[in-house]
Amino acid sequence: MNWNRIFLGAFTGAFAGYGVFTIWPSALARWNWLGGWLAAGIIITTGWWVNHYLNAIPNKNDGAWIDMALPIWLSSFLGGNVMLSVDKGLVRAAYGMFHGANIGGALPTIMLELVGATIGGYLLYKYRRSDV
Amino acid sequence: MWTLQHAITTIFGAAIFPIAVGIIWGKLADEYKTLGGLLAGFFVVGTVWLLNHGIGLIFEPQMSGNFPGPWSDQALTCFWGLFVADLFAGKRLNWEAILTGILGGILGGILLFATI
Numbered sequence: 001m002n003w004n005r006i007f008l009g010a011f012t013g014a015f016a017g018y019g020v021f022t023i024w025p026s027a028l029a030r031w032n033w034l035g036g037w038l039a040a041g042i043i044i045t046t047g048w049w050v051n052h053y054l055n056a057i058p059n060k061n062d063g064a065w066i067d068m069a070l071p072i073w074l075s076s077f078l079g080g081n082v083m084l085s086v087d088k089g090l091v092r093a094a095y096g097m098f099h100g101a102n103i104g105g106a107l108p109t110i111m112l113e114l115v116g117a118t119i120g121g122y123l124l125y126k127y128r129r130s131d132v
Numbered sequence: 133m134w135t136l137q138h139a140i141t142t143i144f145g146a147a148i149f150p151i152a153v154g155i156i157w158g159k160l161a162d163e164y165k166t167l168g169g170l171l172a173g174f175f176v177v178g179t180v181w182l183l184n185h186g187i188g189l190i191f192e193p194q195m196s197g198n199f200p201g202p203w204s205d206q207a208l209t210c211f212w213g214l215f216v217a218d219l220f221a222g223k224r225l226n227w228e229a230i231l232t233g234i235l236g237g238i239l240g241g242i243l244l245f246a247t248i
Contacts, residue, residue: 001227001228001231002228005228005232006228006231006232006235007235009229009232009233009235009236010232010235010236010239011236011239012236013232013233013235013236013237013239013240014236014237014239014240014243015240016236016240017236017237017239017240017241017243017244018240018243018244020205020207021203021205021240021244022244022247028186033182033186036178036181036182036185036186037174037178037179037181037182037186038174038178039178039181040173040174040177040178040179040181041170041173041174041177041178042173043173044172044173044177044178045169045170045172045173045174048169048172048173049166049169052169053161053166053169057229057232057233057236058226058228058229058232059226059229060226060229062223062224063218063223063224063225063226063229064215064218064219064223064224064225064226065214065215065217065218065223066211066215066226066229066230066232066233067153067210067211067214067215067233068233068236069207069208069209069210069211069214070207070211070233070234070236070237071233071234071235071236071237071239071240072205072207072237072240073204073205073207073208073211073237074233074234074236074237074238074240074241075236075237075240075241075243075244076202076203076204076205076207076241076244077202077203077204077205077237077241078202078237078238078240078241078242078244078245079240079241079242079243079244079245080201080202080203080244080245081201081203081244082244082247082248090247090248091248092248093200094195094200094201094202094203095199095200095201095202096201096202096203096241096244096245097202097241098241098242098245099201099245101194101199101201101202102194103202105193105194105201105202106192106194106201106202106203106204108134108193109142109190109191109192109193109194109204110204110208112139112142112143112146113142113146113190113204113206113208113209113212114146114208114209114212115143115146116142116143116144116145116146116147116209117146117147117149117150117208117209117210117211117212117213117216118212118213118216119143119146119147120146120147120148120149120150120151120209120213121150121212121213121214121215121216121217121220122216122217122220123147123151124150124151124154124155124213124214124217125216125217125218125220125221127151127154127155128154128217128221129221
């Protein structure tokens with residue numbers, strides 16, 4: 001365990017998570033759906049450069065890939081979403097587990113997301129096998 | 133309220149994201165290096181987001197009412213899909229990376245909680 005590396009990756013992962021759930025709701029509120037599309041290019045790109053292209057999250061060739069999506073998902077799940085609104089300034093767009101939000105409401109979404117992602121992951125594995 | 137229709141669209145939205153990222157991203161990064169990530173940010177994550185959350189393939193009924201949350205982002209599907217794809221391929225658990233991801237998420241959550 002290289003703790004310096006773990007803390008570095010935790011910082012850059014938190015940067016991606018915080019960036020996504022402040023920039024994304026704000027861009028969506030300001031420019032509607034096109035803002036949501038632009039937000040991806042603004043924050044996901046920078047997050048990917050630090051976390052994966054320059055490898056701040058310590059992924060290895062023989063290890064199962066941990067995407068920056070994990071800290072991103074967890075950030076909003078725990079801390080909710082913050083939005084810079086057009087007329088009211090900085091407002092809260094969603095509450096997270098830290099605010100005492102009810103996990104039961106999100107559980108069906110989470111379970112079905114895991115089901116779909118497992119199917120997608122399996123198909124991706126099959127695709128990659130036939131690709132080599 | 134959840135219906136069968138919502139379950140179908142949610143499962144599809146959850147499946148397409150890791151497939152899109154897993155198929156396209158590495159190719160773009162190979163061909164265009166740094167700029168490949170920029171293209172992927174817009175045309176993979178941005179475009180899939182439009183369908184999953186902009187339009188709403190992934191159903192999130194907990195977001196209605198005056199105490200909305202917790203939000204379960206499509207990011208979960210990207211992480212889980214790429215992770216299990218590697219597990220199917222026989223790769224090992226990288227505890228250093230797993231711990232990094234979880235600590236990063238907790239820190240990001242604290243920051244979002246602390247902002248307003």
